[in-house]
Each structure stands twice: as C-alpha cells, then as structure tokens.
Amino acid sequence: MLFLHNNNYKMIVKANENIIFNIMLKLKFHAKTYYPLICLFILFFLIPPDLNGQERQKNHLKTVVIDAGHGGKDPGACGNYKDEKDLVLSIALKVGKHIEENFPNVKVIYTRKTDTLIPLFERAKIANKNKADLFISIHVNANGDSKIRGTETYVMGLHKSKSNLEVAKQENSAILYEEDYSKTYQGFDPNSAESYIIFSLMQNAYLKQSLNFASYIQKNFNQNTNLKNRGVKQAGFLVLYKTSMPRVLVEAGYLSNPREEKYLNKQEAQTNIAESIYEAFREYKQKVESESVMLTNQKDTSAAQDSIHFKVQVAASSDPIPMDSDFFSGHENVEEHHLSNQYKYTIGNTSNYEKIQQLKQKLKKDFPGAFIVAFVNNEPVSLDKALSIQNNH
Ligand SMILES: [Zn+2]
Numbered sequence: 001m002l003f004l005h006n007n008n009y010k011m012i013v014k015a016n017e018n019i020i021f022n023i024m025l026k027l028k029f030h031a032k033t034y035y036p037l038i039c040l041f042i043l044f045f046l047i048p049p050d051l052n053g054q055e056r057q058k059n060h061l062k063t064v065v066i067d068a069g070h071g072g073k074d075p076g077a078c079g080n081y082k083d084e085k086d087l088v089l090s091i092a093l094k095v096g097k098h099i100e101e102n103f104p105n106v107k108v109i110y111t112r113k114t115d116t117l118i119p120l121f122e123r124a125k126i127a128n129k130n131k132a133d134l135f136i137s138i139h140v141n142a143n144g145d146s147k148i149r150g151t152e153t154y155v156m157g158l159h160k161s162k163s164n165l166e167v168a169k170q171e172n173s174a175i176l177y178e179e180d181y182s183k184t185y186q187g188f189d190p191n192s193a194e195s196y197i198i199f200s201l202m203q204n205a206y207l208k209q210s211l212n213f214a215s216y217i218q219k220n221f222n223q224n225t226n227l228k229n230r231g232v233k234q235a236g237f238l239v240l241y242k243t244s245m246p247r248v249l250v251e252a253g254y255l256s257n258p259r260e261e262k263y264l265n266k267q268e269a270q271t272n273i274a275e276s277i278y279e280a281f282r283e284y285k286q287k288v289e290s291e292s293v294m295l296t297n298q299k300d301t302s303a304a305q306d307s308i309h310f311k312v313q314v315a316a317s318s319d320p321i322p323m324d325s326d327f328f329s330g331h332e333n334v335e336e337h338h339l340s341n342q343y344k345y346t347i348g349n350t351s352n353y354e355k356i357q358q359l360k361q362k363l364k365k366d367f368p369g370a371f372i373v374a375f376v377n378n379e380p381v382s383l384d385k386a387l388s389i390q391n392n393h
Contacts, residue, residue, distance in 0.1 A: 061134060061285040063107040064099060065127040067239065068092035069139040072117030074177040077142035077170075079255040081265045085115065088138045091252065094274030095136070099281060106285075119178045121185070124242035128341055134213065134284070135247035136277065137239050139171060140264060142256040149257040150228030151221045153214040154249040155207060156241065157234035158200040165193060167251065168235035175238065185238065199236030205338040209246035212287065216280035217250060224276045226263060227253050244341050250277065308386050309375045310356035311335065311346035314367040318342060331366070339380065346373060353387065 068089040070076035076084025089112070096108045109130050111123040118126075127135045141152070143166075152167070159165040172190035175181040189195045204210075214232040222229045240247045252273045253260045263269045314328075320336065320343045321327055328334045328345070337344045348359045356372050363370045374386030 061106065061288055063109065063130055063132045064134045064136065064281065065109045065111060065123075065130065065132040065243075066092045066096045066099075067111040067123050067127075067135065067137040069137060069171070069239075070117075070174055071112050071115055072177075074117050074174050076174070077140060077255045079261055079265070081261070084140050084142075084255060087140055087255075087264055087270065088252075089113075089115070090270050091274050091277075092138045094271060095138070095277045095281075098274065098278035102278075102282070103285070117177060119181075119184065120172070120175055120239045121242055123239050127243045127245065127247075132243075132245050134281070135240070135243045135245055136281075137237070137247070137249040138277070139249060139251050141167065141251040141254045142170070143254060144256070146256050146258065149254045149260045150230040151218065151225075151253055152230045152233050152251040153217045154233050154235055154237060154240075154251065155210040155214050156199070156204055156237065156247060157207070159196065159235040160233075164233050164235040165196065167233075168196070168237055171249070172236075172238050188238070190238075196236045199241070205244070206246040209284075209288065210248055213246055213280060213284045214248045216283045217248065217277055220276035220279045221252070221273070224279070225269065225272045227260070227273075244338060306376050306389055307378075308351050308390050309349055309378075310351065310353060310386070311373055311375070312348050312356060312360045312363050312367075312370050313344055313346050313373045314363060314370050315345040316342050317345075321345065331363075337380070351390075353390070 068085070068091070070083075070085040070088070072085075074085065076088070078084070079087070092110065093113065096110055099106055099108050107130070109126065109132065111126050112118050123137070124135075154164075154167070159168060169190055172188075175185055175188070175190060178184065188198070211232060218229050218232055221227055237249050240249055253264050255261045255264065264273075314331075315321065318341065323334055323336065328347075331347050333347055333349055335346045335349070337346065347363060348356060350356050350359075360370055360372055372383060374381050374383045376386055376389060
C-alpha cells in the first residue's frame with residue numbers, strides 16, 4: 001500500500017477519470033445512470049484480466065441451497081388451516097434432511113429454518129456466497145379460480161403466458177413486506193407487467209441444467225403424489241434473478257383448491273412432496289456428475305484437436321449490461337459470459353491471433369481497457385496457454 005502514491009498510480013487514476021468522463025459525454029446519459037456506469041468502470045479497471053481458470057469445479061454437486069418461500073410477516077398464500085410459509089418450511093426441512101442423510105458429503109444450506117422474513121435478494125446472496133451448485137425455492141400456489149390445481153416447476157426467464165406472469169407477480173410481491181424494497185429492487189414494481197421486461201434482457205447461463213432438474217421434479221411429483229402435473233414453466237422470479245447457478249422455483253399445488261389444500265396439509269403429502277424433490281435432486285446429481293466425467297474423458301483423448309478462439313474483453317460487471325444498450329452500439333459479435341458471479345463482455349471471435357490483436361487496437365478507441373482473452377474448446381484459458389497449444393500444433 002506504500003506505493004499507492006507513486007506517479008504511475010496517479011497516472012492510471014487520471015487516465016481512468018478521463019475515460020469515464022469522455023464516455024459519459026459520448027453517451028449523454030442522464031444523471032441517474034451515472035452511478036451504474038461509474039461502478040461498471042471501476043469494476044472493469046479493478047478486476048484482473050481473467051476470464052481464465054476460475055470456474056467452479058464442475059464435476060461434483062457439492063452444495064445445495066434449499067429456500068422455503070416467504071416467512072415472518074409474509075405468509076405467502078393464505079390457507080384455511082395453514083399458510084404457505086408454514087407448509088413450505090415443513091417440506092423444505094424434509095427435503096434437506098433426506099439429502100443430508102443420503103449424501104453426507106453434500107452441504108445443505110437453508111435460507112431459513114424458522115418462521116422469519118428473508119428478503120428475496122438476500123436469499124440469492126446466500127446461494128452465491130456459498131458457491132452453491134443448485135438452488136431450490138419451494139412454494140405452494142393460489143389462484144382466484146378454485147378449480148385450478150396441480151404442480152408447476154419454474155425456471156428463470158420471461159413468462160410465455162399470462163398465467164405464468166400472474167404466478168411471478170404473486171411471488172415477487174413478497175418484496176412488499178421488505179423495508180426499502182423500492183431501493184433494493186431499483187423501482188421494480190411486482191404488480192406491473194412492464195417491470196418484467198428486465199427478464200427478457202438477461203441471458204440465462206444455466207437454463208439447460210435448470211430445465212433438466214425441473215423436469216425431474218415434475219416427473220417425480222407425477223409418480224409419487226396425487227397432484228396433477230401442470231408441467232415445467234418459465235417466468236421472472238426475483239429470487240432466481242440474481243442466483244448464479246442452476247435454479248428452480250417449485251409450486252407444489254394450489255391452496256386455493258379445497259381438495260388440494262386438504263391434501264397439502266397432511267404430513268404424508270408433505271413427505272411425498274419432499275421425497276419427490278429429493279429424488280429429482282438425486283437424479284440430477286447423478287446426471288451432471290456422469291456428464292462431467294464424460295467431458296473430462298473426451299478432453300483427454302481429443303487434446304490434439306483443441307479448438308482455440310481469441311476474443312477481446314471490453315467490460316465486466318456484477319450486473320448484466322443489456323446487449324442492445326448504447327454501451328455496445330456500433331459493435332458486432334458482442335457476447336456475454338457469466339463467470340464467477342461476473343458478467344463479462346467480449347467482441348470478436350477468431351482463431352487467428354494477429355487478427356485479434358488488430359481488433360483489440362481498433363476497440364481501444366471505444367474501450368480503452370480492452371484486452372485479449374482465449375478459449376480452448378469453449379473453456380476460458382490463459383492467453384499463454386492458448387498460444388502454446390496453438391504453436392505446438
Ligand atoms: Zn410463494
């Protein structure tokens with residue numbers, strides 16, 4: 001820290017200030033948008049240039065977060081016997097217990113084990129902080145139409161039907177019980193359809209795994225419970241929005257349907273639901289772990305045909321930057337990479353190192369901190385490693 005005051009450091013700080021100022025002038029952003037832009041640039045310059053080698057170990061499902069919806073002053077869907085918050089806590093604890101008993105090496109983390117209110121983004125933070133490999137949010141549903149019944153498992157995304165949006169609105173309304181919700185969720189109004197546009201801009205890095213897991217849950221509900229299978233669906237849930245791992249939100253039946261409500265209040269039903277989610281977990285774990293073994297084997301035998309790609313990293317941010325924003329305007333082939341809880345943005349894609357150097361020079365005009373990153377077989381690696389593999393071919 002003693003070296004903080006040397007001239008080089010001052011020059012770097014000065015340069016950064018100029019860059020930020022120039023870009024702001026160019027974009028003519030409103031005052032409100034200055035703050036995220038500044039954050040973005042600070043991140044860009046402080047984060048070491050490493051798309052490389054920091055991905056979480058893929059081959060083992062080590063940590064799972066089980067999230068019982070609602071709690072405390074937020075009852076969730078209200079019932080004649082018990083409210084959603086109590087039913088889902090009972091189910092969540094049972095799911096966790098099954099996993100702990102059968103997989104002692106898997107770390108089970110609960111967002112709540114008691115009747116307390118945990119903010120939605122806080123739940124996501126718990127999962128991210130613990131580098132969870134899977135996030136399961138457990139809920140039960142309600143609808144104005146008491147005839148509607150059955151189970152649904154949601155993955156993160158933009159709703160494709162009005163009824164999916166209604167479920168998301170209901171669940172996201174949990175934030176109305178949080179103090180400062182308007183600030184925390186940057187003006188997100190859970191009841192306004194317009195707010196949900198943010199979910200159309202996100203790229204869902206874990207969609208395939210999430211869909212897999214969701215389909216296992218629905219299959220097991222079908223086999224082990226009396227609940228009708230309403231299928232795997234997609235909608236924008238705040239609790240899933242910021243969690244960066246495969247994640248699902250389970251709606252294990254409707255409290256608004258009298259027959260289903262009675263069923264859900266039975267211990268036996270809660271046990272069956274929990275066992276179904278556990279069984280889906282077991283199948284999912286087996287699948288991801290067998291797949292990664294296959295990938296590793298393939299890599300070993302096909303080392304001679306590694307495909308190498310160079311790209312230019314132009315930005316990194318803890319929050320996603322819309323790909324169609326002014327920030328990238330005038331540039332083609334912008335790609336988003338979600339790595340280590342960071343969104344990183346690259347431009348260009350070539351196996352020719354000379355070409356990527358030329359592109360980097362060009363991009364320096366708009367993105368002064370741009371640098372080259374390398375991928376081997378679509379995995380980020382250090383530039384040195386990529387070049388040495390290329391030179392040995
Ligand atoms: Zn709920």
